[in-house]
Amino acid sequence: MNRKNFLSSIVVTTTAVPFIGTGKQHLFKDNPIIPSYLKPGDIIGITCPAGYTTKEEILPSILQMESWGFNIKIGNTIGKRVFTFGGTDAERTNDLQQMLDDQSIKAIMCARGGYGSVRIIDNLDFTNFVSHPKWLIGFSDITVLHCHLNRNYGIASIHSKMCNSFSDNWNKAEPLQAETILSIRQALTGEKMSYIIPAVIFNRQGNADGELIGGNLKTIETLAGTRSDIQTAGKIFFVEDTGEYLYSIDRMFLNLKRTGKLSDLKALVIGGFKIKPDDPGDEFGRTLYEIVLEKVKEYSYPVCFDFPVGHQRNNYAFKCGVRHRLEMNDTSATLKEI
Amino acid sequence: MTKTPPYLNKGDTIGIICPSGFMPMDTAHTCVRTLQAWGYQVKTGSTMESHSGNYFSGTDKERLDDLQRMMDDDNINAILCARGGYGFGRIIDQVDFSSFKKKPKWIIGFSDITVLHSHLYANYKIASMHAPMAAAFNADEHHNIYIESLQKAIAGGKARYECSPHAFNRQGKAVGELVGGNLTLIAHLTGTPSDIKTKGKILFLEDVGEYLYNIDRMLYQLKRAGMLDKLAALIVGGFTDSKDTERPFGKTVYEIIHDIVKDYDYPVCFNFPVSHEKENYAMKIGMEYKLKVETEKVILKEQPDNKKAKGYRR
Numbered sequence: 001m002n003r004k005n006f007l008s009s010i011v012v013t014t015t016a017v018p019f020i021g022t023g024k025q026h027l028f029k030d031n032p033i034i035p036s037y038l039k040p041g042d043i044i045g046i047t048c049p050a051g052y053t054t055k056e057e058i059l060p061s062i063l064q065m066e067s068w069g070f071n072i073k074i075g076n077t078i079g080k081r082v083f084t085f086g087g088t089d090a091e092r093t094n095d096l097q098q099m100l101d102d103q104s105i106k107a108i109m110c111a112r113g114g115y116g117s118v119r120i121i122d123n124l125d126f127t128n129f130v131s132h133p134k135w136l137i138g139f140s141d142i143t144v145l146h147c148h149l150n151r152n153y154g155i156a157s158i159h160s161k162m163c164n165s166f167s168d169n170w171n172k173a174e175p176l177q178a179e180t181i182l183s184i185r186q187a188l189t190g191e192k193m194s195y196i197i198p199a200v201i202f203n204r205q206g207n208a209d210g211e212l213i214g215g216n217l218k219t220i221e222t223l224a225g226t227r228s229d230i231q232t233a234g235k236i237f238f239v240e241d242t243g244e245y246l247y248s249i250d251r252m253f254l255n256l257k258r259t260g261k262l263s264d265l266k267a268l269v270i271g272g273f274k275i276k277p278d279d280p281g282d283e284f285g286r287t288l289y290e291i292v293l294e295k296v297k298e299y300s301y302p303v304c305f306d307f308p309v310g311h312q313r314n315n316y317a318f319k320c321g322v323r324h325r326l327e328m329n330d331t332s333a334t335l336k337e338i
Numbered sequence: 339m340t341k342t343p344p345y346l347n348k349g350d351t352i353g354i355i356c357p358s359g360f361m362p363m364d365t366a367h368t369c370v371r372t373l374q375a376w377g378y379q380v381k382t383g384s385t386m387e388s389h390s391g392n393y394f395s396g397t398d399k400e401r402l403d404d405l406q407r408m409m410d411d412d413n414i415n416a417i418l419c420a421r422g423g424y425g426f427g428r429i430i431d432q433v434d435f436s437s438f439k440k441k442p443k444w445i446i447g448f449s450d451i452t453v454l455h456s457h458l459y460a461n462y463k464i465a466s467m468h469a470p471m472a473a474a475f476n477a478d479e480h481h482n483i484y485i486e487s488l489q490k491a492i493a494g495g496k497a498r499y500e501c502s503p504h505a506f507n508r509q510g511k512a513v514g515e516l517v518g519g520n521l522t523l524i525a526h527l528t529g530t531p532s533d534i535k536t537k538g539k540i541l542f543l544e545d546v547g548e549y550l551y552n553i554d555r556m557l558y559q560l561k562r563a564g565m566l567d568k569l570a571a572l573i574v575g576g577f578t579d580s581k582d583t584e585r586p587f588g589k590t591v592y593e594i595i596h597d598i599v600k601d602y603d604y605p606v607c608f609n610f611p612v613s614h615e616k617e618n619y620a621m622k623i624g625m626e627y628k629l630k631v632e633t634e635k636v637i638l639k640e641q642p643d644n645k646k647a648k649g650y651r652r
Contacts, residue, residue, distance in 0.1 A: 051585065083588025084551065114585070115551040118558045222555050224529035225563035247393060247424045251526060254427045258530035278393070282359075285392030 032211060032321040033155045035107075035133040037190030040069030042106040044188075045099040046163060047075035048086025050141040051114020053164060055079050058111050061163035064170060065109075068185050073105060085116050093120040100129040107188060111163040113140030118219075121148055121228060130155070135188060138162045139240075140311065143215030146320045148228040150213055156321035159215055159309065160184045176313050187317040193324075193337040195316055197308060202289040205328045206302030209338065210266035212324045214238035221255045233264035236324055236335075240271030240310030246284035246291065249273065253295045262295060267302045267326045269335070272310025302326060304333045340515060340624035341464045342643065343416075343442040345494030348377035350415035352492075353408040354472070355383035356395035358450045359423020361472065363387055366420050369475040373418070376489055383408055386420060394425050402429040409438045416492060420472035422449030422520075430457050430532060439464065444492060447471050449546075449614065452519030455623045457532035459517060467491060468519055468542075468612070469620035477616055484611065484618050491620035497640040499619050501610055503633060506596045510605030513628045513641065514570030516621055518542035521577075525556035528563050537568040540629055542621065544575030546614035550587035550594065553577065557598045566598070571605040571629045573638070576613025605631040610638070 038044070044065055046058060055078055062072045077095040080087035087095070099108045121144055136145050136157040149155045166181055167173035173181070187193060213230055214220070217239040223229050239256075241249065256262050273288050286294075289305060296303055304326060308314035319337060327334045346352070352373050354366060363386055370380045383404040385395040395401060408417045430453055439462045445454060446467040458464045469488045491497060517534050518524065521543045527533050545553065560566050577591040589597070592608050599606050607629070611617035626641040 084583060084585040085588075115555060118555060118562070122562065222525065222559045223562075224559070225533065225565075226528075226559060227562065229529060251424060251427055255526055255530065258427075258431070258527075258532070283392050285394070 031154070032323070033133055033153070034322065035135045035156065038070060038106050038135070038188045041071065043071045043073050043104055044107045044109055045073045045075055045102070045105040046078060046109050046111050047095045047099055048077040048080070048111045049092050049096050049120060049145070050086065050110070050116035051084055051112050052081040052086040053078060053111045058163040060168050060170075061109070061166035064166050064181065075099060078111060084114060086111070089119050089123070092116065093123045096120070097124055100124065100126065103132055105134065107135035107137060109163060110136070110138030110142045110145075113138065113142055113162065115141055117141050117144035118222070121145070126153060137184065139315070140216050141219060143219035144223065144228060146215050147220065147223050147230045150321050151228055151230050154321065156319055158184070158187050158317055159320050160187065160317035161315050165315075174313075180314060180316050183317040187319055193317065193319055194334070195308065196332055196334045197306065199328065199331050199333055200305040202293065202305050203328060203333065204293070204303040206267070207328065208236055208267035208302055208326045210234055210236040210323065212236050212238065212318060212320055212322060214269070214320070215240070217241040217249070217252050218244065221252045224255060224259045229259075230261070232261045234266060236267045236269060236326055237261065237265050238269035238271055238307065238309060238318065240273065242272070242274040242311035243276055244273075245276045246278060246286065246288070249275070249288065250284070250286070250291050253291055257295050262299065265299070265301050267304065268292070268296060269307045269309075269326070270303070270305045271307045272312040272315070274311055302328055304328060307333075307335070339463070340459075341442055341462070342625065343444045343465060346378060346415055346444075346492045349379065351379040351381055351413055353381045353383055353411070353414040353417045354386055354420050355404045355408055355417060356385040356388065356420045357401050357405050357429065357454075358395070358419075358425035359393060359421055360388060360390050360395040361421040365476065366472040369418075369420070369472040372475050372485070381414060393423070398428050398432075401425065402432050405429070406434060409433070409443070412441070414443065416444040416446065418471070419445070419447030419451045422447065422451055422471065424450055426450050426453035427526070430454065435462060446488070446492070448618070449520050450523065452523035453527065453532060455519055456524065456527050456534045459624050460532055460534050463624065465622050465624035467620055468623055470618050474616065474618065482616060484616060488620040491622060496642070497620065497622070497638070499611070499638045501607070501636045503635060504592070504608035506592055506606070506608045507631050507636065508599075508604070508606040509631045509633065510571070511628065511630050512540060512571035512605050513626065514538050514540045515624055516540050516542065516627045517623055518573070519544070519623070521545040521553065521556055522548060525559050528559060528565070536565045538570055540571045540573060540627055541565075541569050542573035542575055542610065542612055544613045545577050547579045547581065548577070549581045549583060550589065550591065551583060553580065553591055554587070554594050557595065561598055566602065569602070569604050571631070572599060573610045573612070573629065574606065574608045575610050576615055576617060578614050605629060607631045607636045610636065
């Protein structure tokens, strides 16, 4: 065993200990906990755990979700603003905590991402939530919540667009926008998710079954070494990001690799990456495809590029923590909930 | 006990390499001449004469080979990294330390070189030097106290650095091994085989050009990874050219750090001269220092060599 393998095996052993030791956390490898799906009349809470928003900005999302037959409860962080945040850390913690604990609320949609979830995650008490799980919805900075729930409680959550992405005028919404917003409803009401996209020439073909896990790459990197750090072995892992330089994306994929997150995947799914152009004279000289394929060349699992998840219009709802099957061929890639 | 590489004697050879980003050879001329004026011979590695057309000073293999040769060549007594940038993380797991760990030598640099400093300390407990690199010698007055601190450090001099107090400083005294470097890299290495243990250590951090929210996020990572819990002390260096988002973050970098260490009671000093600017003292990572944060001044003083460490001196 060389040094690298030796070290990574230590990491695995030590991180596994708390799961056995505390009794609070359990081994849920094959049994993710799926919160109850929503029925008409159920209440969806809206809160701002990270960046701020206003009532006007989330109004289209409220109207839309009401038209789906749900009732909406607006958290008291909506309309609050402390610089970039939707309220102080305490206000954001309390708002989310109330929604986690209020059993009449069946799902919690984060109004938007931005930055700030990591500032409150350790102040939240998940005791009631663990006994009565509900869907948490969002992406980008909300990756903190997805990862934390997955790592600590094995509870599924929904990675999707948030209140700030609903159309002001639903009748005039472009088909893609309508479809991606409707995918949130499908996910919430228990429809089996299915996505089919054209094959990309750089794809590494294959089929895989596994729990879907992932989110925003930068956020996942900054959770490494913390108690929200995800374990990806045996899973279908997806990542997306926006506004990063290629060199930074390269460094983040090295972080995934060196923290052992790329070694035992069932499959790797690469979502949208809005890349910040290199400064003149500092060209990185590798494409995103090359960066990714280089990191996974010693592994044999399938790799699927250009998946419709990320900071872009075609960002479909994904059920994190739920088992999916990825099937790839020359012409298409299909990801299906199983 | 940290292994201390042998300090340099006049006539010794310093190898210069570019293990990460590209740098034109011209930029290193003053550095080379200065090292020669200090009485050392200089050997430039192949990555210093690179004609690379992209970001890096060479392919991963070229950069790795240049570093490996310098590490394993008994005629090279110390290695100075000419610049940081990005790229050390791409080769660190391919470096063979088997010969180097038996015969360690000082490796000098900062910024991206934090990867190597952390890796050496975490895996081999070998001291290395966080200090100015080639471009810093080009400043108008390269005989400044920061370049001089490097001259003194490589010759085995014991550092005693003083700086002015800052309103956010938390007073106190601490003794511990010095660890740290660039915050982005320290955060990035968390959870990897190059991750440093900070318990009982004096941790120093600096960064350049980062968004305020991102600095906050990285500090939360360190905090949540337990890396700020049990420090002997925290030294906050320069956080220059920090950027803000369209929706302002609402705190300065020092306010962010001040807030995050409120839960602890160890000494903390701000605006210490370790940074991407001219103010950048040579700091020996892994060596023991005493930090005194007082009302009128801050003093960082290197502790005397212990007996075991002397075994590595020539």
